[in-house]
Amino acid sequence: DWAAVIPPINLPENSRGPFPQELVRIRSDRDKNLSLRYSVTGPGADQPPTGIFIINPISGQLSVTKPLDRELIARFHLRAHAVDINGNQVENPIDIVINVIDMNDNRPEFLHQVWNGSVPEGSKPGTYVMTVTAIDADDPNALNGMLRYRILSQAPSTPSPNMFTINNETGDIITVAAGLDREKVQQYTLIIQATDMEGNPTYGLSNTATAVITVTD
Template identity: 50%
Template sequence: NIPENSNGPFPQKIAQVRIHDKSKKVSYSISGPGADQDPLNIFTVDKDTGDLYVTQRLDREKQHSYSMLVKAVAEDGLATEDPIQIVINVIDMNDNKPAFTEDVFAGEVVESSPIGTVKVTATDLDEPGSDNSIIRYSIESQEPQESNSSMFTINPVTGVISVGALGLDSEVRLF
């Protein structure tokens, strides 16, 4: 597991692969996306030590995991063991701000309307279901500002905007 947006320094050692029989001299290699396939050279392995390195910052929103095969080949050219699969998970950091799904949300409320609702929604590119993707809604301001109460309220979890007080009167003011 590697957190996204790490500032390095790069290359940064993230793991070491070793064969069970340490008496043999082997050469290590990796293959798969992030190594010898697109995107190329994000991960490298020291052919002599089996040290696995990441060479640059990772972005979970571009790719959330990498699966590669590590091979160990003895000096005689024969594989010493079966290749092993390594999965590198990119851990989400809170690096995206929520964005509304529409530029303008339009709702209509009739005069003398009872308390009712209009819903606004936003999305967040951080990992779904994580603390980093929790969205909370609030009303920043209302015009006109009521001295006693707000004419409209918003549910901070769902984004539902409701008429918060009775008394909508188009002859007195337009909202």
């Protein structure tokens, strides 16, 4: 039998190597008395994208040959085979799963650079105005892909510099102060920032967009 079941291998994307980078050694217990040859099959080995994973046919050492990209392929499912010197299968194929672990290598991208919305003058605080949306190619279930929104600036800053607030998770922009008066200010321009890592200012990656809010009669 195979010397061990191979637990899933977790491999961070964008590894710097050096390559080939050794992952695990696959052995059959029958190797003691037979000269076995090992091979791996599946997408990433002998099927496209070929040659990412290679195995030493004699030692059974499985290696990865280059950096991986989770945004292209998040998981590989390979099968390892053992044959004797005559090519006869001596073991049932064993499954090898390689999970590509997400790194924060994508910054948020707003779906539009400029967002246009409107709000009636005299609207009460808490009135919904519009929603801005950004997306991130990193894993949405990991901090790398969890976005938070905030308003960086409002122009003009009258009658108050904080006429609006943004729901930091949904991107909904809402009025927060009274005093929207079309005769005084017809349009507000907000700079909105989206930051991943749940908005962490130190580690998160950010991008900005503009929200133009017209005050209607």
